[in-house]
Amino acid sequence: MFLDNKNVLLLATGSFNPPTNMHLRMFEIARDHLNRLGYKIHGGLISPTHDAYQKKDLAPSLHRCAMIQQALVSLPWVKISDWEVKQNGWTRTRQVLQYHQNQLNVIISSRLNDTDEVDNSSLPVQFIENNGVNDTNQNRSINVRLLCGADLLESFAVPGLWNKDDIESIVRDYGLVVISRSGFNPQKFIYESDILTKYMANIVVVTEWISNEISSTKVRRALCRNESVKFLISDSVESYIKEHGLYGTLNK
């Protein structure tokens, strides 16, 4: 019932519209915290949501993927997975976790058996190679964990947004790493949820003490008003946005 595998790959889902410095910091904050708790982080993945995800002002995934790729140049231990955006429609988060966990299992077993016929282009397998999965006395599996902000956790309570079964599977089979966000109280939210309390051992809440209110919404607003977004997003992401006239920057 409790996840005791300390070998972890962090997977973050979301719009990344556009990717901000806080999206990148989430991975760094989570890795530091989990390392202190004795976990070993074998890599990270960003899985942007499909264009069919009904969200206001969502830029096409082609652009969101390109921006994520630019942003990740300064965070090489995290890779983009474009599996979600390549599907025919929106994919629920439980299925996103399931797909990547299956892929990871296949890759690890093919490495252990010295067969290499799996397409692993979307997974950061170099971390797996470099992080001792082939060591003896090592647990040879890696758990995909959902990395999210406290707002995403609290969206579990939005009526009709998440299936009850999906929430249970996410927290039971994968586990959560939740980064604090101002205006949200993940500890209280867990306390008030029977299912989250049942599996609280699988939820790591990480407090970001250097609190930072960057959000994509605020960045889009600043861009549209022709205000500076420097130090909120990567310079290369800003250049990409302006080059393609995204978020109302055309002719500004």
Ligand SMILES: Nc1ncnc2c1ncn2[C@@H]1O[C@H](COP(=O)(O)OP(=O)(O)OP(=O)(O)O)[C@@H](O)[C@H]1O
């Ligand atoms: N400042 C932040 N602190 C903690 N978590 C964050 C922060 N910004 C984004 N996240 C997390 O990153 C993931 C992707 O979020 P998302 O793409 O919605 O970014 P966002 O900044 O919330 O964008 P938007 O304003 O468009 O909703 C989510 O799990 C979200 O909770």
Ligand SMILES: NC(=O)c1ccc[n+]([C@@H]2O[C@H](COP(=O)(O)O)[C@@H](O)[C@H]2O)c1
């Ligand atoms: N039922 C579900 O699995 C479910 C519901 C709502 C959002 N989500 C995901 O959570 C993320 C939320 O992103 P935003 O915070 O940008 O809306 C997206 O990746 C979306 O696909 C999943």
Ligand SMILES: [Zn+2]
């Ligand atoms: Zn959001």
